[in-house]
Amino acid sequence: MVSIKLLHLSLAAVLLFGCQSCDGKVMMEYIGATGKPVRFSDVPVDPNIDFHFILSFAIDADASGAPQNGVFSPYWASTLTPTAVRATKADHPNAKFLASLSGWCLGEKVLRWYNPTDPSSWISNAFASLKSLAAEYHLDGIDVDYEVFPKNDTTFSFCIGELLTQLKEQGVITVATIAPYHDIAWHYAELFRRYGGVIDYVNYQFYTERVSRPSGYQEAFAQRAKQFDATKLLPSYEVNGRGIQGDAFFDALRLLECKGFEVNGVMVFSADASSANGYYYERKSQAFLLDNSTNCDARL
Numbered sequence: 001m002v003s004i005k006l007l008h009l010s011l012a013a014v015l016l017f018g019c020q021s022c023d024g025k026v027m028m029e030y031i032g033a034t035g036k037p038v039r040f041s042d043v044p045v046d047p048n049i050d051f052h053f054i055l056s057f058a059i060d061a062d063a064s065g066a067p068q069n070g071v072f073s074p075y076w077a078s079t080l081t082p083t084a085v086r087a088t089k090a091d092h093p094n095a096k097f098l099a100s101l102s103g104w105c106l107g108e109k110v111l112r113w114y115n116p117t118d119p120s121s122w123i124s125n126a127f128a129s130l131k132s133l134a135a136e137y138h139l140d141g142i143d144v145d146y147e148v149f150p151k152n153d154t155t156f157s158f159c160i161g162e163l164l165t166q167l168k169e170q171g172v173i174t175v176a177t178i179a180p181y182h183d184i185a186w187h188y189a190e191l192f193r194r195y196g197g198v199i200d201y202v203n204y205q206f207y208t209e210r211v212s213r214p215s216g217y218q219e220a221f222a223q224r225a226k227q228f229d230a231t232k233l234l235p236s237y238e239v240n241g242r243g244i245q246g247d248a249f250f251d252a253l254r255l256l257e258c259k260g261f262e263v264n265g266v267m268v269f270s271a272d273a274s275s276a277n278g279y280y281y282e283r284k285s286q287a288f289l290l291d292n293s294t295n296c297d298a299r300l
Contacts, residue, residue: 023290026234027051029051033270036078038079041084045093049286049289050096050097057101058072058074058101060074063106070122070126072130082137085137086138093248098140099143101143101285104148111147113156115153119158130142131172142164142173142282146160149187177190178202181207192229199232201234206242207242208242214251222261235263236268237268265289
């Protein structure tokens with residue numbers, strides 16, 4: 001019994017040290033969704049950032065897109081191997097790895113949340129398959145990115161909430177995140193209302209909010225902060241994609257701070273696109289997070 005207590009204290013000390021060394025700043029980087037041969041080692045990781053690679057995606061479907069009742073399989077880039085994960089963790093002790101569930105499509109097949117006929121069976125299968133995947137890929141957490149829902153969704157919040165709860169309670173994962181976007185935010189708001197205690201961060205896809213200026217970004221963030229805990233809500237950027245683009249994103253981050261929000265993290269989608277520009281937004285986002293000064297320019 002004494003040895004177990006000492007082990008728990010040692011683990012707690014390691015976790016506490018990790019949080020202190022990273023100063024509570026987090027980076028979320030989706031990687032591997034396009035099939036492009038991107039590598040973890042190419043992505044800049046600041047040692048003072050709690051850096052999360054989000055493997056995209058683990059999907060509850062076979063190769064044709066047919067649902068498998070909670071049995072998840074990895075469909076991210078083949079370069080993102082368990083060996084690569086282990087090597088990256090050795091090089092960057094502050095790096096964590098998550099598997100993102102679902103995403104938009106598998107090839108040409110649009111993926112949808114389906115109401116399982118037996119929710120308990122779906123949860124059991126999902127737990128078992130993700131536990132196996134976590135062990136194989138040395139995962140620290142799960143991200144939830146279902147993007148299409150039936151009109152009569154009755155099971156999403158329960159199935160996902162119970163799954164995340166069990167994964168955390170059984171020690172399979174230590175981090176859980178969700179990735180809502182504009183059109184389907186209410187599904188995730190209900191999940192967060194019921195199971196917010198096991199959700200660590202909200203990787204909200206602000207690039208779906210159809211705003212291109214810092215002022216509009218700040219207004220969208222303030223609105224979503226009412227649905228989700230503002231301290232868990234992360235600003236996000238899509239490289240060469242939708243929404244606010246270029247350095248205007250960093251103007252938006254400064255404006256958020258000037259309006260009283262704490263910007264403790266950033267989500268970027270994705271490393272696949274960033275490889276073409278030398279990971280400019282990853283580098284600048286991490287530098288922003290570690291910069292303790294705030295310049296409230298009236299022009300923002």
